[in-house]
Amino acid sequence: MPTRRDQRSVAAEQFLQDKQAQEEKDLKEHGQIKHVSTFRQALPQVLASTAKNLILLDLGMTVAFPTIVIPVLLNSKTGLSFSTTTASWFGSVGFICQPLGSVLSGIVLEPLGRKYSMLLVNVPHIFGWYLFYTAGSLFTLFTAMIIMGLGVGFMEAPIITYVGEISEPRFRGMLTSYAGIFVSLGFVLIYAMGNFTDWQHVAAISCSVPIITILAISQVPETPLWLLSRGRLEDAEKALCWLRGWVEPRAVRQELSEMIRYSESSQLRKPxxxxxxxxxxxxxxxxxxxxxxxxxxxxxxxxxxxxxxxxxxxxxxxxxxxxxxxxxxxxxxxxxxxxxxxxxxxxxxxxxxxGAHETDWKVRLKDLVRPEMLRPLGLVIGFFFFLNASGVTAMRPYFIKVFEKLDFPVSPLRSTVVFSMIQFAANILCMVTVRWTGKRPMALISLLACAIATTTTGFYTLLSGPHIPSQSGWLPFFMFVVLQFFTGYGVAPVPWMLVSEVFPFRGRSLASGVAAAASYILGFVGTKTFLGLEMTLSLGGVFLLYGSLSFIGTVFLYYTMPETEGRSLEQIEMDYKTKK
Structure with missing residues (x-):
């Protein structure tokens, strides 16, 4: 008896034969295919990525939200109140919940598809923002943060997979770096609203973002590769026509036939x-x-x-x-x-x-421990460690408290807006320049700049004593400008670009999930330990620790990170496969 996969394969081959015949007929009747401009080819991919990136806008708002909540509730004398320990948990609990969300995402991603998974991820965020708005107890606040953390973890797999499966290689670098802009924009919106209204009304306004996201994602197509994996050949053709510039089917027939063959060959247990x-x-x-x-x-x-x-x-x-x-x-x-x-x-x-001879989980585990998988996985997890050790991620929930201690010449709330806008501008510059600078120089220069900024701030804080004169506050303020800019330019976006590039196709989903989970766990450790480290080492000591780790990270990347910009996924994989 032929299996369902056999039937799909036969149907795919018949589909290709029919399309071949139609191609010849169209060529006789309509002549050559009209040229489509690069702008028209890129536009639908940008629009689809923008709809997906609205999820990342919500992610940025979620990550930034504790920054405006903690200073209001920390040791508050009225209403809800945080102790130092409670504040550290509130700022970090979302990170530790994210790996569980990633696991749930992996379970539903293939059955539901990328599009419906991205639609589903907005539901917990609507509920979470509503709970923040109505919160009357610490239990409700923490419940909302846990729900948001699960939602953030759930969103990673579909959004990473989606952009990789809809984009052409020449646009891939731009579209992956484009995502970071929306995360930074989320920071800007939360900090800006925090200057004008209280955190509960900020939550109420933020509730509109996932609703808008649902409407936007409903207008873009599913990825052609996922549709092909389900035997939906006509739908895959329509999706590809939409994504390549709203062209007629014969304009994408060659690419579609290659995708069908690729989809079929990827069903192998072992090539x-x-x-x-x-x-x-x-x-x-x-x-x-x-x-x-x-x-x-x-x-x-x-x-x-x-x-x-x-x-x-x-x-x-x-x-x-x-x-x-x-x-x-x-x-x-x-x-x-x-x-x-x-x-x-x-x-x-x-x-x-x-699955002919081995269970699926055994095959996946074997894929994960291959040398060509472990090497890039070590690179990415190491990069995520030094991202969190560079300072910005760990300090973000406590920015206002840190800014007050450094006695910035600009008010702490306004400083959050200024720095988030600087990071937003850096993300845009990253998107524009990555094609020419490459990811390796971008990462090395950015992490080195972060090391210099945090080390300078650390020495300044220690030498200034417990009270820092306000007229001297411009130096640490400028160092934070450097820190925020280079975090947004290279340190934060590049490791996520690598996640979509450096893993072999076989086992890529699992490796991406492991890398994302490691990122969240490291983020949790960084934010949870910041206040404790400050009490033990002093604020200046913490900055020196971050600076030292960033210098070490620069050396680590120098010896382990290859250049991937402008190279095919096949070339990147073969580099890791041939290393001894």
Whole structure:
């Protein structure tokens, strides 16, 4: 009996044959495909990413919210009140809940799809903001923060996966760095509203953001790759037409056929060769070094590349030239061969399907402990450690308290707005320049600048004593400008860019989840320990600790971080695979 996967594969091949026939007919009737401008090709991908990034706007607002709550409630004499310990828990509990949200996300991401998962993540945030607005007890406040933490963890997998599956390689760097702008914008909005109204009304206003997000995401398509994995070929074609500039189907037929073949090959439990193992969709499919196909196959010419003007301006490398469908097998066992320019084909993939001999979790675990997976995982987790050790993430819930101690010449509340706007501008600059500067120089320079800023502030604080004259407050203020700028320019966005690039396709989802969970745990440790470290080391000592760790982090990245900008996912993976 043919399995459901067999039936989907046969349907996919039939779909390609039908589209091939339609392509030839359209070429005769309508001629060549009209050229589509780069702007038109990029616009729908930017719009879809913007809808997704509204979730990150809510994330930024969630992370920034404790900053305006803690100074009001810390040792308050009336109404709700935080002790120092309670405040440290309120500022950090959301981080420790996020890994659980990531696990829940992994469970529902494949069955629901990327789009519906992104819609679902807004529900806990609506509920959480409402609880903040109506909070009359510490229990309600902590319940709301736990719900928000779960929601933040839940959102990571779908938003990371979505942008990777809808974007072309040439736009991928821009679209991934574009996401950081919305996180910083969330900081700006919360801090700005905190200057004009109380934290409960800020929560009420913030409740509108996830509602708007639901409306926006409902207007964008599901990813074509997920639709193909569910056998929804027509829907995948429509989604791809939308994402490539609202073009006619024949304009995306070549890319769609490659995506179908890629989707089929990714069903393997264990690839037959290293070349197929490293195949990852970057608008190209490379299926070299596979065994020769049977002679009883019928060759169908693939879509003529000359017919697809739209792809001439893309980064697509056309490698597939024929699709061979074996019709001679009377046992209903599907055999599909894909022949590239060199006449090499791939066949009999069904015999080695996922779960044929091992349970899925064992396969995933084996994928995770491969050297080519562990090396980039160590890099990313190490980068996340030094991100949290650079100071901004750990201090954020306590910014106002820190600014008061440093005696800034600008009021603490206004300082939060100024610094968040600086980080917002840095995120924009990152998006604009990453294509030319590369991620490695950006990360090294940014972390080194953070090290200098925190070390300078630490020495200044220790040498100034317990009271810092107000006329001297400009130096630490300027150091915080440097710290916020370079955190937003390289230290914060680059590790998340790496998460979407450095892991092999096989096991990428699990590795991304592990990296994200590590980020949240490290964020929890950083925020939870800040007040305790301040009491033990003094504020100046904490800054010196952060500065020392940032210097160490710069050395760590210098020796471990490769340049990934402008390189295909296949090239990045092979670099890790060939390292000893």
């Amino acid at each position: 037959q060769t290293a070349q197929l193992e490293r195949a990852a969709y970057t608008n190209k499919v490379s299926l070299d070094d596979e065994e020769k196909g049977d002679k009883n196959s019928i060759s169908l010419p693939a879509i003529d590349k000359s017919n697809n003007d739209i792809n001439k301006t893309s980064d697509t490398e056309k490698t597939s030239e024929f699709v061979n469908v074996d019709l001679a097998d009377s046992s209903n066992t599907r055999q599909v061969s894909q022949i590239n320019n060199n006449g090499i084909n791939l066949e009999k993939r069904n015999s080695d399907s996922v």
